[in-house]
Amino acid sequence: MDSQMAASMDAAQMVLKVPFVIGVAGGTASGKTTVCDMIISQLQNQRVVLISQEAFYHPLTAEQLEKVHEHNFDHPDAFNTELLLSCMEELKHGRGINIPNYDFKLHRSVEPARVVNPSDVIILDGILILHDPRLRDFMNMKIFVDSDSDVRLARRIRRDTVERNRNILNVLDQYSKHVKPGFEDFIRPTKKYADVIIPRGADNDVAIDLIVQHIRTKLGQHDLCKIYSNVFVIQSTFQIRGMHTLVRNAKTTKHDFVFYADRLIRLVVEHGLGHLPFTEKQIITPTGSVYSGVVFCKRLCGVSIIRSGESMENALRACCKGIKIGKILIHGEGKSGRQLIYEKLPSDIASRHVLLLDPVLASGNSAVKAISVLLSKGVPESNIVFLNLISAPEGLHTVCNKYPRLKIVTSEIDTTLNKDLHVIPGMGEFGDRYFGTGSRVITPS
Ligand SMILES: Nc1nc2c(ncn2[C@@H]2O[C@H](COP(=O)(O)OP(=O)(O)OP(=O)(O)O)[C@@H](O)[C@H]2O)c(=O)[nH]1
Numbered sequence: 415m416d417s418q419m420a421a422s423m424d425a426a427q428m429v430l431k432v433p434f435v436i437g438v439a440g441g442t443a444s445g446k447t448t449v450c451d452m453i454i455s456q457l458q459n460q461r462v463v464l465i466s467q468e469a470f471y472h473p474l475t476a477e478q479l480e481k482v483h484e485h486n487f488d489h490p491d492a493f494n495t496e497l498l499l500s501c502m503e504e505l506k507h508g509r510g511i512n513i514p515n516y517d518f519k520l521h522r523s524v525e526p527a528r529v530v531n532p533s534d535v536i537i538l539d540g541i542l543i544l545h546d547p548r549l550r551d552f553m554n555m556k557i558f559v560d561s562d563s564d565v566r567l568a569r570r571i572r573r574d575t576v577e578r579n580r581n582i583l584n585v586l587d588q589y590s591k592h593v594k595p596g597f598e599d600f601i602r603p604t605k606k607y608a609d610v611i612i613p614r615g616a617d618n619d620v621a622i623d624l625i626v627q628h629i630r631t632k633l634g635q636h637d638l639c640k641i642y643s644n645v646f647v648i649q650s651t652f653q654i655r656g657m658h659t660l661v662r663n664a665k666t667t668k669h670d671f672v673f674y675a676d677r678l679i680r681l682v683v684e685h686g687l688g689h690l691p692f693t694e695k696q697i698i699t700p701t702g703s704v705y706s707g708v709v710f711c712k713r714l715c716g717v718s719i720i721r722s723g724e725s726m727e728n729a730l731r732a733c734c735k736g737i738k739i740g741k742i743l744i745h746g747e748g749k750s751g752r753q754l755i756y757e758k759l760p761s762d763i764a765s766r767h768v769l770l771l772d773p774v775l776a777s778g779n780s781a782v783k784a785i786s787v788l789l790s791k792g793v794p795e796s797n798i799v800f801l802n803l804i805s806a807p808e809g810l811h812t813v814c815n816k817y818p819r820l821k822i823v824t825s826e827i828d829t830t831l832n833k834d835l836h837v838i839p840g841m842g843e844f845g846d847r848y849f850g851t852g853s854r855v856i857t858p859s
């Protein structure tokens with residue numbers, strides 16, 4: 415590998431190394447911190463950092479300090495959310511930050527600030543962490559810890575009197591004036607944003623195990639799958655990597671290229687079909703037993719982007735007998751626009767689920783044009799599954815940002831595009847290699 419190519423790969427990997435961000439909200443003393451600690455202890459081999467919203471309390475002015483018992487710490491305005499947002503922006507871009515070291519007795523931050531390094535997982539915890547939509551946008555997973563309010567009050571009284579040395583009357587007064595109304599008005603309403611609600615807080619081992627399993631799965635996936643929930647990469651195995659090694663090798667003969675590309679395409683097609691809706695069905699097996707299964711989605715069609723997409727038609731026909739297949743021909747290369755040259759699509763395509771076929775997603779310009787043709791024919795965006803063998807990050811960004819509701823199924827995500835918009839490492843000109851035409855040489859960077 416030449417050094418220029420290595421540098422561009424490093425840059426692409428650095429840019430893509432985004433953290434998995436989890437927000438953990440819930441009422442006071444609901445057990446958020448314990449839930450976070452349990453998640454952290456189960457994610458031993460990952461770099462995890464916990465950031466508490468409490469660190470971002472606005473410091474109290476001298477005047478507020480005099481009447482501290484009247485201060486409302488349970489209102490969204492009590493927090494410096496702008497500062498937290500700018501810290502998250504830095505961490506998202508892989509840069510370390512300093513966060514305030516808030517002192518609960520002084521009601522302001524003290525030196526030294528806490529250093530937070532970039533991590534694989536960032537857990538944000540706090541009563542109002544799901545309140546601001548801009549903060550929610552950073553999160554890949556939102557959790558609400560839902561504990562009984564009597565249990566929470568009992569814990570709160572114990573914590574504030576025993577651990578924080580506060581007077582019980584003040585604790586109860588603060589609870590009825592600010593804590594309880596804050597929960598009703600601002601905290602409980604954020605439950606609707608949660609992906610997971612944990613009843614009984616930290617006592618709920620099963621929920622925490624499931625959350626940790628999900629995080630591990632997500633961390634094992636490509637970063638782009640964390641950003642775009644509509645991108646699916648088929649599970650990598652040595653078998654699949656072996657086939658990719660053959661099709662990507664410039665020395666592989668046309669015969670072998672076609673053979674292994676066909677096998678990979680078949681896997682992508684089977685996987686893509688798994689993203690169509692299913693309906694439940696019970697049948698009786700020859701043993702007289704009931705089997706609870708599902709029926710495949712009806713009303714499908716394939717659409718291939720000529721010419722390379724046509725290489726995927728056989729696999730689709732082999733899986734779905736008699737499926738209708740339409741065609742789209744697009745012209746244009748590089749960064750210039752794409753024009754539609756020809757299309758022949760089933761007349762009732764608007765009422766079908768469409769499997770769009772093209773083995774290479776490079777800049778995404780061809781895919782965007784083809785998808786716009788489908789939408790203009792009335793196909794709902796969410797009824798389109800785009801199947802390909804390899805995707806470049808640039809193409810994924812382009813298609814996912816423009817069409818967030820369609821699904822993309824691919825077998826590998828590559829590193830980048832070169833200046834000629836060829837996928838790197840890529841597999842060269844797919845159409846030429848599959849159909850045995852031309853022998854253009856592709857430069858690596
Ligand atoms: N009196 C007082 N209360 C404060 C201050 N700062 C924060 N709080 C209270 O702290 C609460 C927020 O922290 P909690 O969510 O209860 O703390 P926690 O330890 O994360 O709770 P769990 O982890 O869910 O058990 C709010 O209800 C505020 O009323 C302060 O300076 N003074």
Ligand SMILES: O=P(O)(O)OC[C@H]1O[C@H](OP(=O)(O)OP(=O)(O)O)[C@H](O)[C@@H]1O
Nearest residue numbers: 720721722774775776777778779780845
């Ligand atoms: O994402 P993009 O930058 O638009 O590039 C991807 C397109 O390039 C390839 O087709 P090509 O133009 O090489 O034509 P072919 O299928 O006839 O070989 C590929 O099959 C896609 O259609």
Ligand SMILES: O=c1cc[nH]c(=O)[nH]1
Nearest residue numbers: 776836837842843844
């Ligand atoms: O690398 C690339 C880019 C577009 N089309 C291909 O076939 N290969």
